[in-house]
Each structure stands twice: as structure tokens, then as C-alpha cells.
Amino acid sequence: MSAPAPDTPAAATGAAAKAAYDRRWQRILDCVALKTPERMPVVMYATFWLAKYAGITYRQLMYEYEMTREIAERAVLEFDPEAYNPMVLQSASGRALEAIGFKQLQWPGHGVRDDQPFQYLDREYMKPEEYDDFIFDPTGFYLHNYLPRVASAFEGFEELPHFPGLHYFRLVAGIRPFARPRVRAALANVMRAAEEVDRFVAQHTAFTERMTGLGYPCTNIATSIAPYDFIADYFRGARGMMTDLFRHKDKLLEALDKAAVFILRQTVASAKASGNPIVFIPTHWAPDAFMSEAQFRKFWWPSFRRVMIGLIEADLVPMPLWESDCTKRLEIIRDVPPGKCIYWFERTDMVRAFEVLGDVTALRGNLSPSMMTTGKPHEVDAAVRHLAENVFAKGGKLILDCAFGIPDETPVANVRAMFDAARKYAG
Amino acid sequence: MSDMSEQDRQLMEWLADMREDEALQLANKMLLEDGADPLRVLELCRNAMDIVGQRFSQGEYFLPELVLAGEMLQKIGAVAKPLIKQTAGGGQRKLAKVLIGTVHGDLHDIGKNIVTFMLDINGFEVKDIGVDVPVQTFIDEINGYAPDVVGLSGFLTLAFESMKETIAAIEAAGLRERMKIMIGGGQIDETVRAYTGADAFGRNAVDAVSLCKNWAVVAA
Numbered sequence: 001m002s003a004p005a006p007d008t009p010a011a012a013t014g015a016a017a018k019a020a021y022d023r024r025w026q027r028i029l030d031c032v033a034l035k036t037p038e039r040m041p042v043v044m045y046a047t048f049w050l051a052k053y054a055g056i057t058y059r060q061l062m063y064e065y066e067m068t069r070e071i072a073e074r075a076v077l078e079f080d081p082e083a084y085n086p087m088v089l090q091s092a093s094g095r096a097l098e099a100i101g102f103k104q105l106q107w108p109g110h111g112v113r114d115d116q117p118f119q120y121l122d123r124e125y126m127k128p129e130e131y132d133d134f135i136f137d138p139t140g141f142y143l144h145n146y147l148p149r150v151a152s153a154f155e156g157f158e159e160l161p162h163f164p165g166l167h168y169f170r171l172v173a174g175i176r177p178f179a180r181p182r183v184r185a186a187l188a189n190v191m192r193a194a195e196e197v198d199r200f201v202a203q204h205t206a207f208t209e210r211m212t213g214l215g216y217p218c219t220n221i222a223t224s225i226a227p228y229d230f231i232a233d234y235f236r237g238a239r240g241m242m243t244d245l246f247r248h249k250d251k252l253l254e255a256l257d258k259a260a261v262f263i264l265r266q267t268v269a270s271a272k273a274s275g276n277p278i279v280f281i282p283t284h285w286a287p288d289a290f291m292s293e294a295q296f297r298k299f300w301w302p303s304f305r306r307v308m309i310g311l312i313e314a315d316l317v318p319m320p321l322w323e324s325d326c327t328k329r330l331e332i333i334r335d336v337p338p339g340k341c342i343y344w345f346e347r348t349d350m351v352r353a354f355e356v357l358g359d360v361t362a363l364r365g366n367l368s369p370s371m372m373t374t375g376k377p378h379e380v381d382a383a384v385r386h387l388a389e390n391v392f393a394k395g396g397k398l399i400l401d402c403a404f405g406i407p408d409e410t411p412v413a414n415v416r417a418m419f420d421a422a423r424k425y426a427g
Numbered sequence: 428m429s430d431m432s433e434q435d436r437q438l439m440e441w442l443a444d445m446r447e448d449e450a451l452q453l454a455n456k457m458l459l460e461d462g463a464d465p466l467r468v469l470e471l472c473r474n475a476m477d478i479v480g481q482r483f484s485q486g487e488y489f490l491p492e493l494v495l496a497g498e499m500l501q502k503i504g505a506v507a508k509p510l511i512k513q514t515a516g517g518g519q520r521k522l523a524k525v526l527i528g529t530v531h532g533d534l535h536d537i538g539k540n541i542v543t544f545m546l547d548i549n550g551f552e553v554k555d556i557g558v559d560v561p562v563q564t565f566i567d568e569i570n571g572y573a574p575d576v577v578g579l580s581g582f583l584t585l586a587f588e589s590m591k592e593t594i595a596a597i598e599a600a601g602l603r604e605r606m607k608i609m610i611g612g613g614q615i616d617e618t619v620r621a622y623t624g625a626d627a628f629g630r631n632a633v634d635a636v637s638l639c640k641n642w643a644v645v646a647a
Contacts (some may be wrong), residue, residue, distance in 0.1 A: 113532075119534045239494055239537075242490055242495065245491045290489060291489045292487070292488070292489050368616065371618055373587055
């Protein structure tokens with residue numbers, strides 16, 4: 001088998017690269033619009049796999065901006081995808097996390113070994129009795145309660161004044177807490193952290209600009225979240241959230257309604273600022289096994305659908321990643337305008353997803369992680385062929401990818417097999 | 428449980444139906460005001476948990492119900508257990524002993540905790556040794572606890588290798604023949620089972636209970 005010629009040689013720049021960029025991006029947009037692209041797009045989503053690819057530690061990947069940029073560029077040029085994920089933004093966050101004193105993750109050098117990926121710490125970051133504060137004034141809750149809990153740079157913000165209610169001479173006296181040592185120290189810490197974040201994001205921007213110059217689009221810059229997952233993962237924790245479905249369901253529904261509004265506003269602003277319309281939304285609590293259909297219809301889907309519709313109305317393209325197996329949800333999540341979304345499935349059978357959703361949304365995914373990490377190249381080839389023949393060739397607007405990007409431990413030969421097979425079986 | 432009163436039935440029903448406030452109020456009344464036998468109240472709880480487990484197996488209940496059921500059980504247990512007289516008979520005989528933990532490198536515990544709870548309410552003695560468990564800790568715990576089944580949990584793809592290493596070490600220590608090994612977690616499938624050398628894998632807590640029950644029957 002010979003690999004088809006890439007859209008552009010690795011060194012292409014200028015007009016040739018611009019044309020290649022446009023062709024690649026058009027294939028993605030065609031899928032979104034439910035038009036048949038000239039070939040099946042295959043995208044590269046890599047985070048810690050880049051470390052394996054280059055033979056460095058995960059810690060180096062997270063901390064060495066220049067090295068990470070160089071490796072990410074090499075990987076994109078070698079595998080020649082239609083588009084890539086914001087690799088630097090999703091990998092090289094070590095210095096920024098450290099500067100912020102981020103408490104919700106453990107990462108290499110901070111709780112896990114140098115050769116392990118970062119992992120989220122599922123905890124109760126908001127007590128059930130704090131729902132009212134959150135609902136009444138989310139910004140105040142963030143400043144006084146949430147931020148100091150999740151990031152040490154903000155410790156001291158607890159002493160900030162309560163802004164609503166400050167007026168006239170009360171405003172004058174009301175800002176006195178800014179003179180307190182803990183508040184001053186916190187402000188200095190946040191400014192220092194922001195300087196590191198500025199360097200980090202500048203590296204990401206430089207990388208995407210460089211790749212644009214070489215003809216490669218980024219799949220998305222902005223991300224978002226389902227309101228239910230936002231509350232479950234980042235505030236109440238898994239256990240708290242599951243019991244809230246019984247103990248605090250009215251408060252929870254109110255918080256979800258509130259969160260949907262500010263999540264939408266924040267996402268539209270960041271996506272518009274990025275210039276890239278696709279919004280990546282990893283979902284966590286939608287899977288079949290996690291809640292009943294009735295619970296899904298009541299607690300999970302309505303607020304998320306509102307966010308998606310809001311994004312679509314703002315001319316953005318929601319790209320939820322439906323984690324785990326969401327087969328039983330397919331009929332429900334069909335309820336979106338056709339030709340506006342990309343549904344990325346992790347373990348849901350893609351052929352089944354195509355049958356139910358093929359006339360509504362583009363699809364993305366989903367080579368299994370176990371096969372990618374422990375299988376052989378010929379197995380990867382067969383799996384790609386299966387998707388190409390049973391989804392793409394039958395009219396499915398499939399963007400080929402792994403289940404949730406390239407698993408960290410995947411042998412390079414299997415990644416090569418994935419890209420080669422995509423070209424072999426679908427253009 | 429043959430001679431069940433209306434009150435007994437009510438407690439079981441409220442527990443099984445997730446009516447937490449009513450169930451806890453009634454359990455407290457039975458224990459603290461009526462002087463009910465704490466062992467009997469706990470038995471009623473176990474019966475209710477059986478119903479919860481059945482509803483979970485049948486796809487009527489999901490994780491939220493299991494978590495709430497676990498918390499209700501814990502709250503009633505906290506009131507009942509101090510009331511149990513020392514002279515009371517020994518605990519129920521358990522079906523088998525299960526050692527469970529999340530393999531090294533992985534910090535996830537939600538799935539493991541659910542499996543632990545489900546095994547517990549289904550009559551197994553379970554020892555949960557936490558997350559990010561080094562290979563040697565598994566070996567030491569197996570030597571000390573002598574489980575019939577070892578459950579290895581993991582959510583990340585790195586767990587594939589950790590599970591393989593752990594099972595290889597159990598084998599190298601000459602302990603493999605004494606037990607069954609099951610694996611589970613977000614990405615686990617038959618490919619991973621074959622790769623790691625486990626006896627079986629489970630997609631959820633019901634699978635884990637079925638596997639352990641089948642193995643317990645065969646052993647008995």
C-alpha cells in the first residue's frame with residue numbers, strides 16, 4: 001500500500017499552504033453541513049501521546065514550551081491530518097498550573113510521576129447548602145468561595161468586599177479590604193500567575209499561527225461544558241451530585257438554568273475571540289450507565305441543549321464528545337437543527353450512531369483505545385476500513401479519529417496505520 | 428424474613444424507593460423509640476438493598492440510586508450498630524472474600540466504590556485498598572487477606588499496563604491459582620482482558636457481582 005500524496009509537502013508555505021489549509025478546513029465544514037467531502041477527513045488529537053512519540057517524559061511535555069511546540073509540529077507534518085487539536089494548549093500547561101497553584105489536578109511533579117498524565121481530583125468543591133449563594137450571585141460565590149478553594153493564587157479573595165450593595169459613600173469605605181495584606185498578596189499572586197498564563201497562551205497562539213502558515217487548521221480553540229457536568233465535576237463532586245438528584249433537585253435545576261446562561265455567554269465570547277467556530281465540549285455524565293432516561297431528560301439534556309442551540313444561533317459549531325456509551329441517548333440528542341454540529345462518540349457504536357443521527361449531524365471518532373494501545377497495525381487498518389465502509393461510504397459525514405484522541409500509550413506504528421488506512425479506504 | 432410487620436414493610440419500601448427522609452425517620456423511631464432489635468433493622472435494610480440491586484440489574488436504577496442507597500444504609504448503620512449487644516450472634520457468613528483496588532498510576536475511584544458497595548450488599552466480604560495501589564501492595568494484601576477474587580480497577584488507558592504488571596506479579600509470586608481476577612473501568616473490554624491475563628472483565632457493578640457469584644458457586 002502506498003500512502004496518497006499529502007495536500008502539501010511539509011515545507012510548503014505561502015499560497016500553496018493557504019490553498020491546502022482551505023481544502024482541509026472545507027472537508028471538515030462539508031461534514032458539518034452534511035455535504036459529502038472530497039475525502040473522509042482524519043484528524044489528529046494528541047496530548048500526552050506526543051511524549052511517547054518523541055521519547056520524552058510527560059513532565060517535559062507539560063513544562064517545555066518550545067520542545068512541545070516542536071514535537072507537535074513534527075507530529076502534524078508527519079501524519080498530515082485534516083486538522084489537529086490545540087496541542088500546546090492541552091499539553092504544556094505545567095507552568096501555568098503551578099503559577100495558579102491549581103488544586104483540582106495532580107500532574108507530573110505535583111502528585112503523579114513524571115511519566116503519568118494529569119488527573120482530576122473528584123471532590124466536593126461546593127457544599128449543598130451553598131447552592132443558594134451560587135444561584136443568587138455566581139460571581140460573588142466564585143470570588144469569595146470557589147476560586148480560593150481551587151487555586152492557591154486566589155487565597156485571600158475571601159476577604160474581598162461584597163460588591164453588590166456598595167454605593168455612594170459605602171463604595172468609598174467598601175473598598176477598604178483591598179488594603180488588607182492577604183488581599184494585596186492574592187492580587188499580586190494572580191497577576192504573577194496571569195503573566196505565566198500569558199506566556200503559555202502566546203506559545204499556543206504562535207503554534208497555531210505557524211501551523212496555519214504550513215496549511216493545517218486547528219479543529220477548535222474554544223471549549224465548553226454541559227451545565228450538569230459543570231456542577232457535577234467542578235462543584236458538587238460525583239457523589240454529591242448523584243445524591244442531589246434526590247435531596248436538592250429543585251436547587252440543582254435552578255443552578256443548571258443559571259449555569260447554562262453564563263456558560264453560553266462565556267463560550268460565545270471565547271469562540272468569537274478565537275476566530276474558530278468549532279467548540280469542543282467533552283461530556284462526562286451523559287452515558288447510558290450513569291443515569292436513567294428520565295433523569296437524563298430532566299437533569300442533563302435540557303440545559304445542555306439550550307447551550308448548544310445558543311452556540312448554533314451565534315454561528316458556532318458545537319462539537320460534544322459523548323463519552324463512554326451513549327447508545328440509549330441517541331434518539332434524545334437527535335433533537336438539534338440539522339447540519340450544525342459534530343457529534344464525537346467515544347464508545348457508542350458508530351454504525352448505530354450513523355443510523356440514528358446521520359441526517360442530523362457530522363460524526364467523529366472512534367477507534368477503540370484498547371485496540372490502539374494493545375493491537376497491531378493490521379487490526380487498526382481493519383477497524384478504519386470498517387468505519388470507512390459502513391459509515392463514510394454509506395453517506396455518513398464521518399471525521400475519523402480515535403475514541404478520545406490518540407491514547408497516550410499508543411505505538412507510533414498504530415497511529416501510522418490509522419492515517420494510512422483512512423487514505424486507503426476513504427480518499 | 429417471615430413475620431414482617433407493616434412497619435417493617437414500610438421501612439423496606441421507603442428505602443427501596445429512595446424516600447430517604449421517611450426511611451431514616453422510621454428507622455430512627457424503630458431503633459431509638461420502639462426498641463427494635465438493631466440486627467433486625469439491619470436485616471430489613473439488607474432486604475431493601477437486595478431490591479435496589481435487582482432494580483439496578485434490571486435497568487430501572489442507575490448510579491445515583493446506588494449512591495443514595497449506600498448513604499442511607501450507612502446512616503442507619505451508624506445508629507444501629509452501637510445498639511447491637513455484644514452477646515448477639517456472629518455476623519452472616521459471607522459468600523467469598525474480594526480484594527479490590529485501583530491499579531498504580533490511576534487515581535479514579537467512583538467505579539471501584541460502586542462495585543465495592545454492590546458486592547457488599549450482595550453478601551461478599553470486600554476489602555477496598557484504595558487507588559494508585561502499587562503492585563507490591565496487592566501482593567502483600569493478597570498474602571494477608573487471602574481473597575477468593577481480586578478486582579483491579581482503572582479508568583485511564585495507562586491502567587492496561589498496570590493491570591498486566593499486577594497480574595504478572597501475582598503469578599510470579601505463585602498466588603495466581605488461588606484466586607480469580609476481574610478487571611473493570613471506563614476503557615476495559617475483552618481486548619484488555621486478554622492483554623492483561625485477567626479471568627474476566629465487567630462493564631459495570633452488576634457484571635462484577637455476577638462474576639463473583641458464579642465463581643463462588645463453582646468454588647462451593
